Amino acid sequence: AQSVTQLDSHVSVSEGTPVLLRCNYSSSYSPSLFWYVQHPNKGLQLLLKYTSAATLVKGINGFEAEFKKSETSFHLTKPSAHMSDAAEYFCVVSEAGTYKYIFGTGTRLKVLA
Amino acid sequence: NAGVTQTPKFQVLKTGQSMTLQCAQDMNHNSMYWYRQDPGMGLRLIYYSASEGTTDKGEVPNGYNVSRLNKREFSLRLESAAPSQTSVYFCASSPTRGDTQYFGPGTRLTVL
Numbered sequence: 001a002q003s004v005t006q007l008d009s010h011v012s013v014s015e016g017t018p019v020l021l022r023c024n025y026s027s028s029y030s031p032s033l034f035w036y037v038q039h040p041n042k043g044l045q046l047l048l049k050y051t052s053a054a055t056l057v058k059g060i061n062g063f064e065a066e067f068k069k070s071e072t073s074f075h076l077t078k079p080s081a082h083m084s085d086a087a088e089y090f091c092v093v094s095e096a097g098t099y100k101y102i103f104g105t106g107t108r109l110k111v112l113a
Numbered sequence: 114n115a116g117v118t119q120t121p122k123f124q125v126l127k128t129g130q131s132m133t134l135q136c137a138q139d140m141n142h143n144s145m146y147w148y149r150q151d152p153g154m155g156l157r158l159i160y161y162s163a164s165e166g167t168t169d170k171g172e173v174p175n176g177y178n179v180s181r182l183n184k185r186e187f188s189l190r191l192e193s194a195a196p197s198q199t200s201v202y203f204c205a206s207s208p209t210r211g212d213t214q215y216f217g218p219g220t221r222l223t224v225l
Contacts, residue, residue: 009153032211032212034213034214036216041219042218042219043117043203043216043217043218043219044156044203044205044214044216045216046213046214046215049213090155090156094210094211095211096211097210097211098210098211099144099146099161099163099169099210099211100158101146101158101214103155103156103157104155105153105154105155106153106155
């Protein structure tokens with residue numbers, strides 16, 4: 001069965017320092033993996049997705065994620081946090097050929113001035 | 114190009130009342146989805162529609178019904194609302210299965 005684990009429910013960083021949000025997944029087949037961001041009282045917006053092409057995926061707003069099959073991880077990074085990055089982030093896995101998307105429980109990112 | 118729209122944005126119901134949440138997309142996507150979001154639980158799939166004319170249950174379908182009215186519209190109905198259905202409801206669409214989902218702004222529902 002598929003599952004997604006976001007290892008930290010809350011992460012705090014100082015503005016200008018790197019961001020690391022961790023995601024581990026399990027999937028029987030070749031998965032598609034996504035990161036979404038949700039700002040307060042808003043819908044979810046796609047940051048980036050992995051679909052079995054390059055293992056390092058670049059997204060919007062300077063975010064990127066690396067697919068590591070051996071570690072079953074898809075961690076999200078950004079070199080330098082900005083105040084506007086404060087939001088909740090969701091890691092999502094979709095199993096090939098299905099309509100099922102499994103969402104992690106989210107990581108709330110706080111950016112300190 | 115509005116993307117995915119949802120109405121209403123907010124709703125307060127009394128236990129036992131019924132209501133329909135509306136969702137429409139203008140991206141010509143085949144697949145549409147209804148999720149609920151509760152604190153600390155991520156998003157859980159209520160129902161989905163793979164294509165016009167088909168609907169299927171997701172993870173938490175009890176207490177809900179859906180209608181895929183046409184390719185653009187996918188509504189969610191609560192026949193007899195319960196306090197456990199207090200949540201934020203999101204509609205999403207995707208070109209096909211497994212593809213990127215595009216989300217609406219959500220409906221915040223409170224059942225008293």
